[in-house]
Ligand SMILES: *[C@@H]1O[C@H](CO)[C@@H](O)[C@H](O)[C@H]1NC(C)=O
Ligand SMILES: *[C@@H]1O[C@H](CO)[C@@H](O)[C@H](O)[C@H]1NC(C)=O
Ligand SMILES: *[C@@H]1O[C@H](CO)[C@@H](O)[C@H](O)[C@H]1NC(C)=O
Ligand SMILES: *[C@@H]1O[C@H](CO)[C@@H](O)[C@H](O)[C@H]1NC(C)=O
Ligand SMILES: *[C@@H]1O[C@H](CO)[C@@H](O)[C@H](O)[C@H]1NC(C)=O
Ligand SMILES: *[C@@H]1O[C@H](CO)[C@@H](O)[C@H](O)[C@H]1NC(C)=O
Ligand SMILES: *[C@@H]1O[C@H](CO)[C@@H](O)[C@H](O)[C@H]1NC(C)=O
Ligand SMILES: *[C@@H]1O[C@H](CO)[C@@H](O)[C@H](O)[C@H]1NC(C)=O
Ligand SMILES: *[C@@H]1O[C@H](CO)[C@@H](O)[C@H](O)[C@H]1NC(C)=O
C-alpha cells in the first residue's frame with residue numbers, strides 16, 4: 001500500500017472509532033519523530049506528547065513492532081523497529097474523557113540494489129553517436145534519487161530515476177579522445193534536506209574503444225608477374241587509421257597466408273611481406289590485403305601471374321673441340337618457352353634448338369647465343385645465354401707471312417718476319433741447319449755474311465709441329481760504289497736506328513681475330529731506307 005493510501009485508511013479508521021463530540025478537542029496530541037527519515041529496516045522513535053494537564057492512556061496505534069521507551073506525565077515514547085516501508089503513525093490518548101489523536105509519517109530510504117551501465121560496443125566508430133544506458137533497480141525514495149552518467153569524472157547527464165528499474169540514457173558523439181575512456185553511472189540519493197546524507201552508488205566502469213577507418217581501400221603494391229622460385233615483396237599501406245597500432249593486417253597469395261611485418265607511423269599502417277613463389281602457385285593468382293580495425297575492415301586485391309621460365313640451357317657436346325670434329329650446340333628451355341639459337345629458331349615452343357658444325361679454326365672463340373622468350377599474360381619475357389667454343393688446331397706457319405727466300409746485303413739491318421698460329425699458342429723458333437744457331441724472329445738484327453744459309457722455322461704446340469724452310473742469301477756490298485759520304489751517312493743512320501730501337505725495344509703483341517690466334521713479332525717502326533728484304 002502506498003504511503004498516501006495508508007494515511008487515508010488510518011484516518012478513516014480513527015474517524016470511525018471516535019465518538020461524535022471528539023472533533024472539537026481542546027488539546028492536541030503530537031506524534032513527534034526526532035528523525036522522520038531513516039534506512040529501511042531500521043528503527044524510529046516516536047514521542048507522543050500533549051499539553052493536556054491530565055492525559056490518560058497515551059498510546060501509539062500501529063501494526064509495526066513497537067516497544068515503549070519511556071513516558072512522562074504528558075508524554076509517552078515508543079521505538080518502532082524493522083520499519084521497511086513508509087508508514088503513517090498515529091498517537092492517541094484521552095484528555096478529560098475526550099480522545100485526542102496526532103499523526104506523522106515515517107519515510108524510509110533504500111539504496112539501489114543494482115546500478116549498471118549497459119555493455120558498450122566492443123568498438124565504436126569515431127563520428128557516430130553512442131548511447132549510454134544505465135539501469136537502476138531499487139532505491140527509495142524515488143523523488144530524491146537521480147542518475148548521473150559519467151565519462152571519467154565528467155558529468156554527461158543527470159536525470160531523475162523514473163520507474164523501476166529506471167533507465168537513464170545519454171548520447172555522446174564518439175571521438176578519438178574517447179578511446180580508452182571509462183564510462184560509468186552513479187546514483188545519488190539526496191536526503192540532505194531531510195537531515196540525512198547524500199548516498200552515492202556507482203556502476204562498474206566500462207572502457208570504450210573507438211576507431212576510425214577510412215572508406216578507401218589499402219594501397220597494395222605487388223609485381224604483376226612473378227617467376228617461380230623468385231623472392232618478391234608485397235606492401236600494403238593505408239592511412240588515416242585510428243588507433244593505427246591496433247590495426248590487424250592479413251596478406252595472402254592465393255590461399256597461402258603471408259606473414260607481414262606491420263608498422264605504424266602516426267595514422268599510417270604499412271604491412272610488408274616477402275615470399276617466394278612456389279611451383280604449385282603457377283597460374284593466375286590474386287593477392288589480398290585485408291586491414292581490420294575495430295569492427296570493420298578494408299580490403300585490396302590485385303591479380304598476379306606466377307609463371308615458370310626454365311632455361312635456356314645452352315650445351316656444347318664438347319667445349320674444347322679438335323679441328324675437324326663434329327660439335328653439337330643444343331639449347332633447351334622449359335615448357336612454352338621459345339628458343340632461338342644463333343638465329344635458328346626451334347620448331348615449336350618447348351622444343352630444343354640445335355646447330356651441328358664441323359669445328360674449324362675459324363670457330364675457335366665463336367660465341368653461340370641462345371635467346372629464349374616466354375609470353376606471360378600478354379607480356380614477352382626474354383632470357384639469353386651464351387657459350388664460347390674453343391677449337392684446338394695448329395700449329396700452322398702462314399707461308400704468306402713467312403717469306404721463304406731472303407736476299408739481303410751484308411752489314412744492313414733486317415727483320416726476319418714469320419708468324420705461326422694455333423690453339424694452344426705455338427712457340428716459333430728459327431735455327432740454321434747444321435750449326436743450329438738461332439736467328440731472332442721479328443726483331444731487327446744486323447746481317448753479316450755468315451748468316452747465309454738454310455733455316456728451319458718451327459712452330460711447336462702440344463698438338464704438334466709445323467716446319468717451314470727459309471733460305472737466307474747474304475751478299476757482300478761493293479766497296480767501290482760507296483763514297484765516304486755514303487759511309488758516314490749510313491753509319492749515322494745506323495746509329496740513329498740503333499738508338500731508336502733501344503728506346504722502343506721489341507714489342508710482342510698478341511692479336512686475336514675471327515676467333516683465331518696469331519703470334520706475331522712486330523718490331524719498332526723501321527727507319528726508311530733501302531733496307532727492305534731483297
Ligand atoms: C517527549 O516530549 C516531551 C515534551 O516535548 C519531552 O519533555 C520528553 O523529554 C520527550 N521524550 C523523549 C524520550 O524524547
Ligand atoms: C551502495 O553504496 C553503499 C555504500 O555507499 C554500499 O554499501 C552498497 O553495497 C552499494 N550498493 C550497490 C548496489 O552497489
Ligand atoms: C548524434 O546525436 C545528436 C543528437 O543527440 C544529433 O544531433 C546528431 O546529428 C547525431 N549525430 C550523428 C552522427 O548521428
Ligand atoms: C526529496 O523529496 C522530498 C519529497 O518529494 C522533497 O521535498 C525534497 O526537496 C527532496 N530533496 C531533494 C534534495 O531533492
Ligand atoms: C580506465 O580504467 C582502467 C582500469 O579500470 C585504467 O587502467 C585506465 O587508465 C582508465 N582510463 C582512463 C582514461 O582513465
Ligand atoms: C578481413 O579479415 C577479417 C578478420 O579475419 C574478416 O572478418 C573479414 O571478413 C575480412 N574482410 C574481407 C573483406 O575479407
Ligand atoms: C583480376 O582478374 C579478374 C579476372 O580474372 C578480373 O575480373 C578482375 O577485375 C581483375 N582484378 C584486378 C584488380 O585487376
Ligand atoms: C649438356 O652436356 C653435358 C655433357 O657435356 C650433359 O651431361 C648434359 O646432360 C647436357 N645437357 C643437356 C640439357 O643437353
Ligand atoms: C679447354 O681448354 C682450355 C685452354 O684452352 C682449358 O683451360 C680448359 O680446361 C679446357 N677444358 C676442357 C673441358 O677440356
Ligand SMILES: *[C@@H]1O[C@H](CO)[C@@H](O)[C@H](O)[C@H]1NC(C)=O
Pocket residue numbers: 340341342343369370371382384
Ligand atoms: C636475341 O634477342 C635480342 C633481343 O631480345 C636480339 O637483339 C638478338 O639479336 C637476338 N639474338 C639472336 C642470336 O637471336
Ligand SMILES: *[C@@H]1O[C@H](CO)[C@@H](O)[C@H](O)[C@H]1NC(C)=O
Pocket residue numbers: 326356357358
Ligand atoms: C662435317 O663433315 C662431314 C665429313 O667431313 C660431312 O659429311 C658433314 O656434312 C659435315 N657437317 C657439317 C655440319 O658441315
Ligand SMILES: *[C@@H]1O[C@H](CO)[C@@H](O)[C@H](O)[C@H]1NC(C)=O
Pocket residue numbers: 369371383384385
Ligand atoms: C642477354 O641478357 C642480358 C641480361 O640477362 C642482357 O644484358 C643482354 O643484353 C642480353 N643479350 C642479348 C643478345 O639479348
